[in-house]
Amino acid sequence: MTAGASTFREISAEVGYSGFALDRLSERRDDQAFIDSLRGQANARSLVVARDMPVLKSSGDALDPWFTLAQVAGLGPVRESVLLGRDPAGPVFASLLDDAASRVDEIPGEPGFMDRRVIVIPGRDELRIQDLRSLTLKGAFDRPTTALLGGAKSLLYWHARHRFCSCCGAPSTMAAGGWRRECSACKAAHFPRTDPVVIMLAHDGDRCLLGRQPRFPKGMYSALAGFLEPGETIEEAVRREIMEEAGVACGEVRFVASQPWPFPASLMIGCFARALSSEIVMDQAELEDARWFSRAEARAMFEGTHPEGFTAPQHLAIAHHLLKAWAMGGVDP
Numbered sequence: 378m379t380a381g382a383s384t385f386r387e388i389s390a391e392v393g394y395s396g397f398a399l400d401r402l403s404e405r406r407d408d409q410a411f412i413d414s415l416r417g418q419a420n421a422r423s424l425v426v427a428r429d430m431p432v433l434k435s436s437g438d439a440l441d442p443w444f445t446l447a448q449v450a451g452l453g454p455v456r457e458s459v460l461l462g463r464d465p466a467g468p469v470f471a472s473l474l475d476d477a478a479s480r481v482d483e484i485p486g487e488p489g490f491m492d493r494r495v496i497v498i499p500g501r502d503e504l505r506i507q508d509l510r511s512l513t514l515k516g517a518f519d520r521p522t523t524a525l526l527g528g529a530k531s532l533l534y535w536h537a538r539h540r541f542c543s544c545c546g547a548p549s550t551m552a553a554g555g556w557r558r559e560c561s562a563c564k565a566a567h568f569p570r571t572d573p574v575v576i577m578l579a580h581d582g583d584r585c586l587l588g589r590q591p592r593f594p595k596g597m598y599s600a601l602a603g604f605l606e607p608g609e610t611i612e613e614a615v616r617r618e619i620m621e622e623a624g625v626a627c628g629e630v631r632f633v634a635s636q637p638w639p640f641p642a643s644l645m646i647g648c649f650a651r652a653l654s655s656e657i658v659m660d661q662a663e664l665e666d667a668r669w670f671s672r673a674e675a676r677a678m679f680e681g682t683h684p685e686g687f688t689a690p691q692h693l694a695i696a697h698h699l700l701k702a703w704a705m706g707g708v709d710p
Contacts, residue, residue, distance in 0.1 A: 388634035388647075388702060393513055393693030394527035395636065396520040399462030399469055406553040412460055416446060420467030423449050423458065424529045427479040427506050428496055429641070431526050435505040440517055442526060446470065452498060453478025457536045459555020461529060471529035471555075473537060474498075479506065490592055509639060513693045524637070531642035532556075535569045543567065570642060575614045576602035577648040578699045579627055581655065585675060585703055586623060588659075588667035596686045598670070598678070600696040602645070615648050623667045624658025627651060633702065636695040647695045649703070675704035 389395055405411050415421055422443045425432040432452065434441040449455060454475040461469045483495035492508040509530055513523055532555065539558055542549045547562035558567040578600045579586040587598035603618035605611065612630040619627050627650040636645040659667045670678070677683040679701060690696040 388698050389636065392634060392636040392695045392698055394524050394639060396524040397528050397637075398521040399464050399525070401462040402460065402554075403556075406460065406556050412554050415460065415463070415468035416470070418468055421446055421470065422467065423470040423472045424461075424526060425449055425452065425472045425474060426530055426533045427474040427498065428476060428481070428494075429530065429534060430492065430494075430496060430506045430508055431512065431530070432474070432498070433505045433507060435503060440505065440512075442518065442522065444472075452501070452504075457533060457551055457555065459529075459532055459536070459551070461525060461532075469525070471525075471533055473533040490594055510693070514691055527637055527639035531571070531637070531639040532569055534639075534641045539567060539570075572643045573605040573611075574602055574638070574643045574645050575605055575611060575618060575648060576600050576645050576695055576699070577615045577619060577630070577650050578696075578703055579619050579623070579625055579650045579652045580703060581652040581669075584669040584671055585700070586619070586625060586652065586657075586667065587670055587700070588623065588664045590663070591665045593665075594688070597688045597690060598666075598668075599690045599694070600647075600699050601667075602696075605646070611646055611648065615650050619650060619652075622660045622663050624654075624656065624660075626653040628653050633699060634695060638695075645695045647699050649699070672704050672706075675700055679704065 423446055424442050425444055431442055449472045452474055454477055455472050456475045457473045459471050461471050463469060479496050479498050481494055481496050491511055496506040498504050509526055512518065536551065540549060541547065542560035542563060542565055544565045545560060545563040547560050549558040549560050549567060552559045556569060588601050589598045593599065601619055601622050603614065605614045611632065615630045616627045619625050629651040631649045632646070633649055634647045636647065638645045657667050674683060678687050678689040681688070689700055
């Protein structure tokens with residue numbers, strides 16, 4: 378390292394669904410003529426979502442999430458088409474197919490960690506519709522493409538569930554290239570929703586607190602998490618959630634990293650919290666188990682050598698990076 382070189386490490390840049398590498402063109406979103414001109418460009422392309430899942434071209438093991446706008450139109454009725462931005466290859470859109478364009482062939486009986494619905498577009502056997510979490514876990518696409526798929530999924534999820542004005546109940550319409558909805562009846566403007574979630578690793582210096590929910594994969598333990606409530610600071614939410622779920626009091630809270638989380642549309646705010654007590658009083662409605670882990674145990678979870686078979690969260694989750702930073706000493710908590 379050269380003299381004076383920065384040692385700053387932005388963990389947020391390493392988490393899943395980060396790296397939305399586009400010019401978002403936010404200053405041009407109200408220029409409808411400009412957006413129409415982008416749609417008319419031969420190099421304009423779109424990601425496609427059907428019922429909360431990406432639609433992909435499939436050729437053998439190769440998957441391609443990109444469609445021309447003409448190809449999108451050929452998939453069936455499109456409910457919304459939003460402008461994500463522009464990159465060196467051209468304009469980038471995201472399209473939400475109307476539910477009439479696809480069919481759910483199978484709905485699993487029990488909700489799980491993955492969305493295991495089988496969704497098809499009738500007559501298009503060359504297409505695959507697959508859960509984004511599964512695609513990310515197997516590294517189907519590079520980081521920028523995965524981030525775009527996550528952003529598209531979250532934005533289109535909001536459009537699908539905000540078709541009516543929340544002020545007066547009248548139908549709302551898309552505006553600003555998809556980054557606003559407007560009500561013609563009461564003139565209210567509505568903007569895409571992102572739900573803040575605190576996710577935190579409580580520690581006492583030598584041990585960290587992890588828990589597991591029944592829906593987690595067998596043996597996996599993760600950081601505790603919960604939604605930020607109105608009127609709370611991030612620090613207050615961290616301390617409240619740890620106390621509610623595990624009965625552990627905490628003092629100092631430090632921000633570590635954040636992560637866009639498109640399941641369905643959250644911002645995960647990752648923190649370390651200094652534990653002031655050690656007795657666990659678990660909320661059994663939230664957790665199946667909670668316990669303290671040493672650094673050696675945490676490292677064994679990553680290496681697959683924990684004596685009880687416990688494992689760490691998968692790399693796509695910010696919890697993975699919080700635990701790894703603490704276990705490996707990459708960030709001094």
